[in-house]
Amino acid sequence: MIEISHLSKRYGALTAVDDISFSVEPGQVLGFLGPNGAGKSTTMKMITGFLSPTSGTVRVCGHDVEAEPLAAKACMGYLPEGAPSYGEMTVRSFLDFVARVRGLSPDKRRARLDDVIGRLALGGVLEQVIETLSKGFKRRVGLAQALLHDPQVLILDEPTDGLDPNQKHEVRLLINNMAKDKIIVISTHILEEVDAVCNRAIIIANGRLLADDTPQALAASVPSGKLDDFFRQITLGAAPAPVREVANA
Amino acid sequence: MHNVLVLFRREFASYFATPLALVFIVIFLVLAGAFTFFFGNFYERGQADLASFFEFHPWLYLFLIPALSMRLWAEERKSGTIELLMTLPVTLWQAVIGKYLAAWAFTGVALLLTFPIWITVNYLGDPDNGAILAAYIGSFLMAGGFLAIGACLSATTRNQVIAFIVTVVVCFGFLLSGFAFVQNFFLSWAPQAVVDAIASFSFRTHFVSISKGVIDLRDLLYFATLIGVWLSANAIVLEMKKAD
Numbered sequence: 001m002i003e004i005s006h007l008s009k010r011y012g013a014l015t016a017v018d019d020i021s022f023s024v025e026p027g028q029v030l031g032f033l034g035p036n037g038a039g040k041s042t043t044m045k046m047i048t049g050f051l052s053p054t055s056g057t058v059r060v061c062g063h064d065v066e067a068e069p070l071a072a073k074a075c076m077g078y079l080p081e082g083a084p085s086y087g088e089m090t091v092r093s094f095l096d097f098v099a100r101v102r103g104l105s106p107d108k109r110r111a112r113l114d115d116v117i118g119r120l121a122l123g124g125v126l127e128q129v130i131e132t133l134s135k136g137f138k139r140r141v142g143l144a145q146a147l148l149h150d151p152q153v154l155i156l157d158e159p160t161d162g163l164d165p166n167q168k169h170e171v172r173l174l175i176n177n178m179a180k181d182k183i184i185v186i187s188t189h190i191l192e193e194v195d196a197v198c199n200r201a202i203i204i205a206n207g208r209l210l211a212d213d214t215p216q217a218l219a220a221s222v223p224s225g226k227l228d229d230f231f232r233q234i235t236l237g238a239a240p241a242p243v244r245e246v247a248n249a
Numbered sequence: 250m251h252n253v254l255v256l257f258r259r260e261f262a263s264y265f266a267t268p269l270a271l272v273f274i275v276i277f278l279v280l281a282g283a284f285t286f287f288f289g290n291f292y293e294r295g296q297a298d299l300a301s302f303f304e305f306h307p308w309l310y311l312f313l314i315p316a317l318s319m320r321l322w323a324e325e326r327k328s329g330t331i332e333l334l335m336t337l338p339v340t341l342w343q344a345v346i347g348k349y350l351a352a353w354a355f356t357g358v359a360l361l362l363t364f365p366i367w368i369t370v371n372y373l374g375d376p377d378n379g380a381i382l383a384a385y386i387g388s389f390l391m392a393g394g395f396l397a398i399g400a401c402l403s404a405t406t407r408n409q410v411i412a413f414i415v416t417v418v419v420c421f422g423f424l425l426s427g428f429a430f431v432q433n434f435f436l437s438w439a440p441q442a443v444v445d446a447i448a449s450f451s452f453r454t455h456f457v458s459i460s461k462g463v464i465d466l467r468d469l470l471y472f473a474t475l476i477g478v479w480l481s482a483n484a485i486v487l488e489m490k491k492a493d
Contacts, residue, residue, distance in 0.1 A: 048336045050491060073338040080336070084329030086259070088266040100255045101337045129266075145333070 001025060002047065002153060002183055007056035009042050009207075016042045018207035019056070024200075026152075029179045031198035031215065032187040035235050039207040040187040041081050044157050047185070048078045060153055074102075077151035079159055083142030087131030091122055091141055094130060095148065102149040116144040119174060135162040143171065147178075154178070156186040160193060172196050191227045201227075205235040252339045256347025257354075264355050273317060277359045280309055285366065297374025302366050303384045303460050307424050307453050310395045315416035317356065318399025319409040321348055322487070326407035335491060345484050349400050356392040360385065380462030387459030390472040391452050395420050397479035404486040420452075427451025 002024040009017040017039040024030050034040050045051040047058050049065045049072060058065040063072040085094055095116070099109045117123055120140040125133060130141060139162050146154060159175070160168045175184060175197045188194065194201050194215045201218055203211040211218055211234055219227040264270040281302065285291045289301025325331040334344055370376050398419055403412040425431050426447045435444045448454050455468040 045332070050332050050336050070338045070340065073336055076336070078333075078336045080329060080332040082329055084333050086263065086330055087328065088263055089259075093262070097255065097259045098337070101252060101339060103251070103338070 001059075001061060002185070003057075003059040004043075004047070005057050007043065007046060007058060008054050009039075009046060009051065010054045015207050017046070017053075020204065020207070020209045021056075022202060022209065022212060024183050024185060026181055026183055027179065028200050029175060029184045029186070029198045031194035031201040032185055032204070033189065033191070033194065033201055033231065034187075034204040036189070038205045038235075040204065041157055042207075043204070044078075044155050044185070044187060045080075048076060048080075048155055049073055050080075074149075075151055076153045076155060077146035077149065078154075079142045079146045079156045081157040082161075083139045085130050085138065085141055085145065088129060090127050090129055091133075092126040094141065095144055098145045099148050104149060112148055112150065116147050119147070120144045121170075136164060136167050139163055140167070140171075143174075152182060154182060154184045156184065158188055159186055160188070160190065168193075191231060194227060203231065203234055210234050252343045253347045253350070256339065256344060257351045260348050260351030261354060264351075269320075270355070273313065273355075274359045274362060277309065277313055278362060280313075281305070281363055282366070284309070297370055297376040299366065299370055299376070299381050299384060300460075302363070303388060303456075306388045307391065307456060310392055311417060311420055311424060314356065314392060314395035315399050315413045315420065317352055318396050318416060319403050319412035321352060321400045322404035322483075323407055323409045323412045327409070331491065341484050341487055345400070345480055345487070349396065349480060349483075352396050352400070353393050356396065357389055360389055360392065377462060380460075383462045383464050384460035386464065387456045387468070390459070390469070391456045394423070394452055394472055394475045394479075397476040397483070398423070401479045401483035401486060404483050405490075423450060423452050425451070427453030427457075 004023065005021045007017055007020045008015065020039075020043060032040050032043070042051065046053045047060065047065065049058075049069045052066060058072075060072045061075040063075070065072045086097075089097070092113075095113055096109070099113060104112060117126065120143055122137070122140060122144060125137055130138060133141070139159070143156070143159060146156065156175075160171050163171060172193065175186070178184065179197075179199075186193075186197070198215055201211070201213065201215045202209060203218075211230075215227055218230050219225055222230045222233060264273075284305035285299075285302040289304055291301045294301060322331070325334060335341070339347075367381060370381075371378070395416075399412070399416040402416045402419065403409075405415075406412050428451075432444050432448055435447060449471070455471045458465060459468050
């Protein structure tokens with residue numbers, strides 16, 4: 001369970017995130033959509049406790065991220081934007097490091113490492129140094145790192161960026177397979193991805209929450225029936241959004 | 250504690266995963282040797298001690314330690330791994346201390362590898378090995394002081410070159426205040442208490458006093474305070490400015 005209430009982030013005069021409230025239940029795969037600079041990444045950084053909100057609260061698995069950061073972080077897996085990792089390490093030593101920080105017991109560690117290595121097809125590059133890997137592999141290493149402790153909540157910032165079509169397909173399958181009992185939040189600007197994996201979509205622009213519904217309902221609200229058209233309409237402010245705007249205040 | 254250890258091991262291993270460790274250690278050993286024999290007149294002095302070896306450590310550290318510390322946090326910022334690190338279930342302090350101790354242990358390794366000079370002086374004469382041990386401890390503490398300053402300043406920027414230059418300048422200040430010519434400059438117009446205070450800020454004053462073979466509690470306290478203050482500043486800098 002993620003509960004976000006009246007979340008705002010201001011940098012001086014700039015308001016990056018403006019009074020956003022929503023909550024996500026287990027079983028939901030939430031697509032976080034918006035133009036570049038809309039505040040998607042900033043919101044994700046606040047959910048994961050990397051940035052402190054200017055005002056508002058975030059609760060993850062019942063833990064306030066500001067008050068109990070370690071408990072909240074323990075139940076989350078996070079793929080930051082650009083999938084950063086320690087380039088000089090090998091894939092195996094990097095994943096082993098994350099597993100140790102996550103406090104997995106040796107047996108659990110071995111089992112989980114085998115699991116994510118299998119799921120993300122990293123077996124062939126385990127002893128390779130991360131900075132020598134292709135963009136697609138680096139992204140998969142970042143995903144593996146986020147999945148290692150089998151978290152209840154997954155926050156993925158552009159998980160398929162830089163992957164080829166086959167790899168995108170694999171990652172989407174992976175997300176679909178995990179979706180049943182987890183909470184997954186993914187940010188993307190690839191709208192077809194939302195159709196493929198998400199059962200709920202939130203659109204934000206200029207730090208404000210503009211729409212929150214199933215992708216099908218959002219698409220159905222424009223004459224063409226396409227999510228692209230709805231996205232353009234609402235983020236460019238061409239016309240008032242003809243949808244029921246959900247605000248879980 | 251467990252997390253500090255895990256972070257320590259990752260950081261320590263990362264020095265040896267790149268040529269950094271090799272380059273640093275080789276240059277440190279070559280320069281330490283060159284200074285001892287050419288400028289320190291190790292043989293000509295005709296004394297069985299390592300004064301000419303330790304005398305140049307502050308100057309070696311002035312340039313080599315910032316080269317080591319500049320990457321500590323600036324690199325995490327540059328590569329974005331700071332976001333990964335800070336969203337793992339570790340506290341800010343665990344990260345600061347784990348990374349710092351790894352860098353300090355690494356300088357300890359470099360320092361230990363100077364042991365041939367100790368063997369040499371024992372072969373040539375009959376030195377006071379207690380004093381040599383004290384000087385080694387003093388040198389290690391001084392390296393820790395330089396590193397704590399470097400770690401903090403590295404956290405202020407994502408640019409390693411800026412971290413390096415600023416660290417050299419700040420460390421230079423901490424070093425210079427222990428020299429007689431700086432104190433004479435202040436002596437002409439400032440009261441003695443101020444001059445003493447300035448001198449007591451210097452690494453060199455405390456290093457010299459330890460390397461005479463007397464480990465005074467005040468000198469230990471000085472280095473402990475210095476390291477504590479700079480690491481606290483390091484944590485505060487990170488807390489205030491995590492992103493970017």
